[in-house]
Amino acid sequence: MKRVTGFIENTMGIIFTVCGFLAVGFVVLITGFLVVSGLPAIGEIGIIQFLFGRVWASTASHPSYGILPFILTSVYGTAGAIVIGVPLGLLCAIFIAKITPKHVGIAVRGAVDLLGGIPSVVYGLVGMIVIVPFVRKTFNLPDGANLFSAIIVLAVMILPSVVSVSETAIRAVPKEYEEASLALGATKTETVFKVIVPAAKSGILTSIALGIGRSIGEAMAVMMVSGNVANMPSLFKSVRFLTTAVASEMSYSSGLQRKALFSVALVLFVFILIINLILNLVVKKERE
Amino acid sequence: MKEKISMSRKVKCTLLNIIMLAACAVICVILLGIVGFVVYRGAGNITVDLITNKPSLLKGTIGILPNILNTLYIIVMTLVLVLPLGVGAAIYLNEYAKNKKIVKLIELATETLSGIPSIIYGLVGMLIFVQFINLDTSLIAGSLTLVIMTLPTIIRTTQESLKTVPNGYREGSLALGAGKWYMVRSVVLPSCIDGVVTGCILSIGRIVGESAALLFTAGMANEVLGIFEFFKPKMSGSSLTVALYMYAKERGEFEIAFAIAAILLVLTCAINFLSKAAAVLLKRKGSGK
Numbered sequence: 060m061k062r063v064t065g066f067i068e069n070t071m072g073i074i075f076t077v078c079g080f081l082a083v084g085f086v087v088l089i090t091g092f093l094v095v096s097g098l099p100a101i102g103e104i105g106i107i108q109f110l111f112g113r114v115w116a117s118t119a120s121h122p123s124y125g126i127l128p129f130i131l132t133s134v135y136g137t138a139g140a141i142v143i144g145v146p147l148g149l150l151c152a153i154f155i156a157k158i159t160p161k162h163v164g165i166a167v168r169g170a171v172d173l174l175g176g177i178p179s180v181v182y183g184l185v186g187m188i189v190i191v192p193f194v195r196k197t198f199n200l201p202d203g204a205n206l207f208s209a210i211i212v213l214a215v216m217i218l219p220s221v222v223s224v225s226e227t228a229i230r231a232v233p234k235e236y237e238e239a240s241l242a243l244g245a246t247k248t249e250t251v252f253k254v255i256v257p258a259a260k261s262g263i264l265t266s267i268a269l270g271i272g273r274s275i276g277e278a279m280a281v282m283m284v285s286g287n288v289a290n291m292p293s294l295f296k297s298v299r300f301l302t303t304a305v306a307s308e309m310s311y312s313s314g315l316q317r318k319a320l321f322s323v324a325l326v327l328f329v330f331i332l333i334i335n336l337i338l339n340l341v342v343k344k345e346r347e
Numbered sequence: 348m349k350e351k352i353s354m355s356r357k358v359k360c361t362l363l364n365i366i367m368l369a370a371c372a373v374i375c376v377i378l379l380g381i382v383g384f385v386v387y388r389g390a391g392n393i394t395v396d397l398i399t400n401k402p403s404l405l406k407g408t409i410g411i412l413p414n415i416l417n418t419l420y421i422i423v424m425t426l427v428l429v430l431p432l433g434v435g436a437a438i439y440l441n442e443y444a445k446n447k448k449i450v451k452l453i454e455l456a457t458e459t460l461s462g463i464p465s466i467i468y469g470l471v472g473m474l475i476f477v478q479f480i481n482l483d484t485s486l487i488a489g490s491l492t493l494v495i496m497t498l499p500t501i502i503r504t505t506q507e508s509l510k511t512v513p514n515g516y517r518e519g520s521l522a523l524g525a526g527k528w529y530m531v532r533s534v535v536l537p538s539c540i541d542g543v544v545t546g547c548i549l550s551i552g553r554i555v556g557e558s559a560a561l562l563f564t565a566g567m568a569n570e571v572l573g574i575f576e577f578f579k580p581k582m583s584g585s586s587l588t589v590a591l592y593m594y595a596k597e598r599g600e601f602e603i604a605f606a607i608a609a610i611l612l613v614l615t616c617a618i619n620f621l622s623k624a625a626a627v628l629l630k631r632k633g634s635g636k
Contacts, residue, residue, distance in 0.1 A: 064526060071528035075443050078435030082456040082502065085495050089463065092474045150370035158367060167371055169623070170378045176615040177381065178556030180591045181608045185381050187595060188388075215377055222374070246352065248360035276464020278559040279588075283596055302466045302559075309470070309563055324470045328463070335462045339455070 090328075097325030100124070100318035109322065115289040115299075117308060117316040124319045126304070126326065132292040133275055133301045133330070136206060136285075140213035140274040145267055147214070148221030152266075155222075156229040157251050168226065175219030183283030186212040191284055198295060204286035206298045212284050216277060217270035224269060228262020229255060261341055268338040275330055278302035301327040382612060389609030392602045401571050409600075411607060413571045417486060417584035420572070421565065422554050424490040425497060426547060432494070433501025434536075434543055440502070441509040442517075442531055461499035465560040468496050472564040483581040486572070489565025496560060497550040504549065508542020509535065545625040552618040555611065558588035567593060587611060 101109050104124045112125015151171075155164035187204075190211055195203030232255045240250040256263070278300075286297025287307055299307070305324050312320055400410025436453070444450050472492030473484075482488040512535055520530040566583025569590070585593065587607050595604035 064529075068526040068528045071531075072443060075435050075439040078432050079439030079444060079449075079453055081432055081436055082453055082460055082498060085498065086456045086459050088475065089467070089471045089495075092471050092479075093467070096474060147370050147373060150367045151374050154367035154371045158364065159371075167375060169619075170375055172623075173616065173619050174374070174378050174381075176552055176556065176619050178558065178588050178591075178611050178615070180558045180588045180595075181381070181385065181611055184591065184595050184601075184604055184608050185384060188601065189384065218374060218377075244351075246356065246360050248363050249356070252363065272462055272464075276466065278464070278466040279562075279592060283592070302464065305470060306466055306559060306562065309473075321470070321474075324467055328467055331462060331464060331467070332459070335459055338462075339458070 093321070093325045093328050096318070096321040098322070100315060100322040101325075103315060104319065104322075109319075110326070113291060115304070117312070117319065122316065124315070126301070126319075126323055128289050128291045129299055129301045129304045129323060130326065132206065132285075132298045133327075135292045136209050136213060136281070136298075136300060137271055137274045139206070139210035140217055141267065141270060143210065144214035144217040144270060144274075145221055148218045148266075148270075149225055149263065151218075152222045152225035152229060153251055153256065156226045157255065158247070168223070171219050171222045174215075175223070179216065179277060179280040180283070182212055182216055183280035186280060186284040200295055202286060202297060204284055204297055205295050206285065206292055207294050209281050209285040209298070209300070212280050213274040213277060216280060217274050220269040220273055221266045224266035225259070225263045228259040228266070231262065232258045261344065264341050265338060268334055268341065272331060272334050272338075275334070276302060276327070278306045282306055301330070385605060385608045385612055388601075389605035389607075389612075392606035393609060397603070397606060402569050409603060411587065411590060411603065411610075413569045414585055414587045414590040414607070415610075416571060417565070418555065418586040418588075420486055420584075421490050421493065421561070421586055422551055424487065425493040425554055426550065428490065429494045429497050429501055429550065430543070430547070433498050433546065434505050436498070436502045437505035437509055437539075437542075438531055438535070441506055442527070442535060457499045457502055460495065461503075463496075465496065465557055468492055468560040469563050471495075472560060477564055484564060484566035484583040485581050486565050486584050487582070489561045489586075492560050492564045493554055493557065496557070497553055500549050500553065501543070501546040504546035505539055505542045508539040508545070512538040541625065541628055545622060548618060548622045548625055552615070552622065555614050555618065556588060558586070558592055561586050561589050562592070565589070 104112075109124060109126060110130070111127050112123060113127050114123045114125050115128060116123045151167070155167045159167070186208060190208045191203035193203065194200065194205065194208050194211075198207075236254050236258055237250055240254040241247070245253065281300050282303040285300065285303060287299050287303055288297040289299045289304070290296045292298050301323055305320050305327070308316065309320055396408070397410055398415060399412055400408040401413045402409050402411075440450055440453060444453075469492065472488060472495075476482050476488035476491045477484055480488075482491075516534045516538065517530060520534045521527075525533070565586065567585045567589060568583040569585060572582055572584060587610065591604050591607040591611070594600045594607070
């Protein structure tokens with residue numbers, strides 16, 4: 060009896076250990092597969108040509124594989140989404156954490172969480188039907204599916220992460236800070252902006268990093284509103300992101316084109332890893 | 348008292364307050380706008396015919412029954428696979444692991460996983476499950492991809508719940524002569540069930556909303572699959588989100604797309620509500636003991 064129990068104990072211990080290391084295994088597996096399938100094309104095309112080539116013409120008779128347009132589009136699109144989304148989300152977070160009565164805050168927070176749960180294709184659909192025609196008419200363009208529309212959709216999509224993480228960070232600031240500031244004669248609003256927000260800085264930075272991660276990785280919604288042509292980015296031109304480059308050509312690609320798409324994914328993955336690294340450093344700094 | 352605050356400070360504060368209120372209002376308007384618009388365009392198109400038929404050129408029917416079923420299959424299959432793995436990992440991290448560095452490493456890996464965008468999951472899922480393991484584009488390949496994607500969620504919520512189980516429970520059980528596994532099974536697991544449930548709800552939310560990871564792994568077919576067919580290899584099928592994308596982007600059939608979007612929104616609301624309820628329960632338990 061004792062031996063059987065001991066055997067079961069050991070087996071379960073091993074099983075749990077395996078489960079525990081599964082996440083590590085998955086990360087290694089994903090990295091491995093991306094590197095192995097992404098590197099050959101980079102080698103074939105040449106890393107300088109690949110990363111800094113300005114022309115992507117994968118199906119032309121003399122194909123050219125330069126992904127600079129995708130990289131820049133992703134960077135500009137994310138930057139634009141951050142510029143619009145972060146101030147909006149941050150102000151809202153401050154407002155519901157410190158200024159409004161509690162039940163209003165809870166209601167708005169619920170709305171924000173709901174916004175975060177909406178599937179990206181629904182954002183894409185609404186963007187396609189509402190934003191794209193709106194942009195076309197307002198700016199008098201032949202087609203409204205461009206970088207600007209994508210930035211608007213992305214800005215809305217990053218709002219939930221920005222609001223919820225910033226709000227949590229702002230709420231976590233010790234009450235004494237606020238009381239001390241109020242006692243010194245600062246108004247509530249001054250206290251919030253000059254004492255509480257600086258104290259919650261690292262949480263707010265985390266929320267921005269999450270927003271960057273979300274917007275640089277978004278594929279489907281962006282694909283539906285950005286027009287999907289491999290132009291060098293410009294606000295009112297149809298553009299293609301790193302993510303949409305992978306998604307749009309994968310289904311019919313072959314040969315070097317297909318390999319090059321894996322390389323694009325590898326570049327995207329590296330971007331995400333860098334953002335995660337920065338995020339981790341920020342969080343670590345905060346803990347210290 | 349009030350006169351001691353200078354006029355310019357007062358104006359500045361009021362202005363800031365108004366700007367904050369405006370930001371808040373904009374966000375609420377965006378949400379109401381999206382929900383209102385989708386319901387307005389979509390609700391009228393949700394008919395019994397639509398949700399009980401499959402699209403067929405011969406019969407001239409349109410329908411999203413296959414997509415509803417596929418979504419359900421994928422949810423069930425993913426959860427069945429990810430639950431034991433995720434709960435096991437959380438138990439390892441919280442109960443078994445002694446080396447702090449190993450725990451750090453695993454937590455770093457989980458964070459990395461949760462930061463990877465779904466299009467990368469889609470691509471890697473295609474490389475691993477569709478091509479390398481040769482499952483073809485199939486619901487099972489899609490589910491396996493989603494298993495990797497939802498693993499961090501399950502681990503995190505279970506771990507949070509495990510942390511609320513008082514150490515006295517564990518010590519009491521061990522003092523009575525129970526082995527570690529016996530202690531986990533009879534004391535720890537039953538007390539962390541709420542965390543597991545929360546993890547499930549969040550995962551379902553993520554699976555329902557997922558499209559990029561499924562596009563190249565689960566495929567785009569619109570056939571009704573029998574209950575025993577769906578876990579076989581080579582049975583491809585599109586989920587609701589993928590179907591929405593195909594109807595809107597590739598075929599321009601916006602009535603169906605909006606009907607699907609409305610259904611997805613209802614599901615999102617329901618999942619949101621459930622997760623809030625679960626969080627309240629979790630909190631009550633955490634403070635109650």
